[in-house]
Amino acid sequence: MMDGHRPTNDRRDRAVIVGAGLAGSLAAVYLARRGYAVDVYERRDDPRLAPAGLAGRSINLGLSARGMSALREVGLLDEVLKRSVPMRGRVVHSPDGTVSFQPYGVREHQILHSVLRDELIAVVVDAADAQPGVRFHFGWRMQRLDRDRPSVTVVSEADGTSTEVTADLVVGADGAFSTVRQQLQHGLRANHAQEFLDWGYKELTIPVGDDGQPRVRLEALHVWPGEHAMMVAHPNLDGSLTCSLFMAFEGEPSLATLTSPAAIRAFFQQHFPDAEALMPHLVEEILDHPTGHLVTVRTAPWHHADRVVLVGDAAHAVYPFYGQGMNSSFEDCLVLDQCLAAHPDRGAALAAYQTARKTHTDVLADLSTQNFEDLRARVHRPGYALRAAADRVLNRLLADRWTPLYTMVAHTTTPYAEALARSRRQDRLLRWSAAGAVAAGTTLAYLTTRTLARAGRGR
Ligand SMILES: Cc1cc2nc3c(=O)[nH]c(=O)nc-3n(C[C@H](O)[C@H](O)[C@H](O)COP(=O)(O)OP(=O)(O)OC[C@H]3O[C@@H](n4cnc5c(N)ncnc54)[C@H](O)[C@@H]3O)c2cc1C
Ligand SMILES: NC(=O)C1=CN([C@@H]2O[C@H](COP(=O)(O)OP(=O)(O)OC[C@H]3O[C@@H](n4cnc5c(N)ncnc54)[C@H](OP(=O)(O)O)[C@@H]3O)[C@@H](O)[C@H]2O)C=CC1
Ligand SMILES: Nc1ccccc1C(=O)C[C@H](N)C(=O)O
Numbered sequence: 129m130m131d132g133h134r135p136t137n138d139r140r141d142r143a144v145i146v147g148a149g150l151a152g153s154l155a156a157v158y159l160a161r162r163g164y165a166v167d168v169y170e171r172r173d174d175p176r177l178a179p180a181g182l183a184g185r186s187i188n189l190g191l192s193a194r195g196m197s198a199l200r201e202v203g204l205l206d207e208v209l210k211r212s213v214p215m216r217g218r219v220v221h222s223p224d225g226t227v228s229f230q231p232y233g234v235r236e237h238q239i240l241h242s243v244l245r246d247e248l249i250a251v252v253v254d255a256a257d258a259q260p261g262v263r264f265h266f267g268w269r270m271q272r273l274d275r276d277r278p279s280v281t282v283v284s285e286a287d288g289t290s291t292e293v294t295a296d297l298v299v300g301a302d303g304a305f306s307t308v309r310q311q312l313q314h315g316l317r318a319n320h321a322q323e324f325l326d327w328g329y330k331e332l333t334i335p336v337g338d339d340g341q342p343r344v345r346l347e348a349l350h351v352w353p354g355e356h357a358m359m360v361a362h363p364n365l366d367g368s369l370t371c372s373l374f375m376a377f378e379g380e381p382s383l384a385t386l387t388s389p390a391a392i393r394a395f396f397q398q399h400f401p402d403a404e405a406l407m408p409h410l411v412e413e414i415l416d417h418p419t420g421h422l423v424t425v426r427t428a429p430w431h432h433a434d435r436v437v438l439v440g441d442a443a444h445a446v447y448p449f450y451g452q453g454m455n456s457s458f459e460d461c462l463v464l465d466q467c468l469a470a471h472p473d474r475g476a477a478l479a480a481y482q483t484a485r486k487t488h489t490d491v492l493a494d495l496s497t498q499n500f501e502d503l504r505a506r507v508h509r510p511g512y513a514l515r516a517a518a519d520r521v522l523n524r525l526l527a528d529r530w531t532p533l534y535t536m537v538a539h540t541t542t543p544y545a546e547a548l549a550r551s552r553r554q555d556r557l558l559r560w561s562a563a564g565a566v567a568a569g570t571t572l573a574y575l576t577t578r579t580l581a582r583a584g585r586g587r
Pocket of ligand 2: 302303304305420421422423424441442445446447448453
């Protein structure tokens with residue numbers, strides 16, 4: 129249901145959600161299902177009417193196991209998959225001109241699904257909107273939180289009028305630069321670490337070819353690694369691909385030096401020649417599209433008593449390089465719902481939710497930074513491909529007893545810290561086995577030589 133006033137005889141617990149992004153919209157579905165009357169305040173316009181993508185900020189998202197499991201639980205997965213393109217692996221475009229394919233797993237279902245953020249939000253907002261207890265208020269910016277009451281003061285983007293809305297529970301789903309988080313933590317012994325990457329990103333396009341066909345293999349994530357810049361391209365249903373160019377803000381070369389058509393062409397011809405040939409609108413897009421920032425946020429607390437709680441990037445923003453920000457945000461909604469089910473006391477439920485999630489999302493932040501280095505500097509090296517192939521062989525042979533880290537992160541719901549710990553154990557085992565094999569080989573060679581030498585002397 130769109131705007132309107134809640135009837136005064138509505139006895140249900142009342143939740144106010146700030147932010148109708150990915151986490152806020154899904155949280156609305158979950159809370160409504162749990163019996164809450166939900167009001168969602170979003171400062172932007174309704175994404176179903178004014179897609180943000182028109183401004184060069186569409187962002188394709190790779191949906192994987194964690195996000196899928198949270199969508200499946202509320203019956204939305206099939207709707208979303210209808211709008212997505214399967215990505216079966218990475219196509220790596222090496223600086224030396226070679227192109228190789230690295231599968232995302234060893235089983236049919238171990239793939240990612242590329243979906244446009246606006247399309248995904250539209251599905252989830254529609255589902256939430258269809259529930260009788262849910263109302264969306266677009267064009268309202270939350271300005272002030274009273275964490276004890278609790279209440280939020282929201283201001284109309286259209287005419288500046290403001291109103292205070294009270295609730296039993298306020299959910300901060302207002303993204304990486306969350307206002308709810310700032311005011312929830314104000315004056316408390318809160319821990320907060322925010323780290324900006326000195327690289328930013330721009331969105332570019334590989335349009336469909338003149339013959340109506342995709343210009344490159346569609347069912348994959350394309351990656352152009354590089355020391356000075358890295359590019360990835362997600363496929364779209366219409367056969368086009370949406371690229372994100374990641375590059376340093378400052379220095380030589382950097383986003384600051386890509387300021388003229390000649391500089392842009394020269395950079396691409398030198399670093400990504402095969403990509404340049406696929407991007408007829410490259411120059412205009414680089415010059416016109418906004419530059420995005422990349423930030424990691426580690427923070428606590430995530431909740432205030434039984435009254436305020438954070439979900440999604442508001443609680444844990446991570447660099448996008450593992451493709452897990454949205455997936456983990458969706459997983460938050462599922463885990464929060466499970467905690468509310470398990471603990472009749474909402475304060476205990478919110479505390480259990482933070483305990484269940486924070487260690488793992490902190491590990492995700494590290495994994496996301498590590499995958500930046502892997503994608504930028506390692507994926508095209510023979511050693512990397514060899515190790516990934518060894519992991520796949522062992523996974524095939526030993527099934528669940530040997531699961532590569534990427535598989536655990538992207539294709540299972542194993543908590544991130546457990547996945548990392550297990551992969552470290554596997555790494556150690558592999559190193560010992562390799563060392564053992566070398567030692568055994570050396571001993572065998574020594575014994576053979578000695579036996580032959582003795583035999584020679586005895587002759
Ligand atoms: C380039 C890029 C690629 C990515 N790729 C992937 C991927 O492949 N897979 C993946 O899982 N994740 C990916 N992510 C991460 C993903 O986009 C985020 O993790 C996800 O958007 C977080 O969702 P959210 O709802 O917490 O925040 P958001 O999506 O940011 O939603 C927050 C909402 O709150 C609103 N808001 C903010 N402040 C206020 C306020 N004061 N009042 C009212 N409303 C407010 C905002 O307008 C917004 O709509 C990527 C991110 C980037 C930048
Ligand atoms: N973890 C990450 O690295 C990233 C995550 N994301 C996630 O995806 C979401 C949607 O992306 P998108 O809509 O493109 O987000 P934007 O980059 O457009 O940011 C949304 C809003 O956040 C505020 N903001 C942006 N940069 C900063 C900054 N450096 N310091 C303080 N506030 C800032 C601005 O608010 P105002 O207009 O009020 O100034 C901006 O309008 C983000 O909200 C975030 O949750 C997006 C980019 C990177
Ligand atoms: N969504 C992204 C955005 C930017 C950079 C990478 C991604 C990825 O998803 C990478 C993918 N997980 C991979 O490891 O190949």
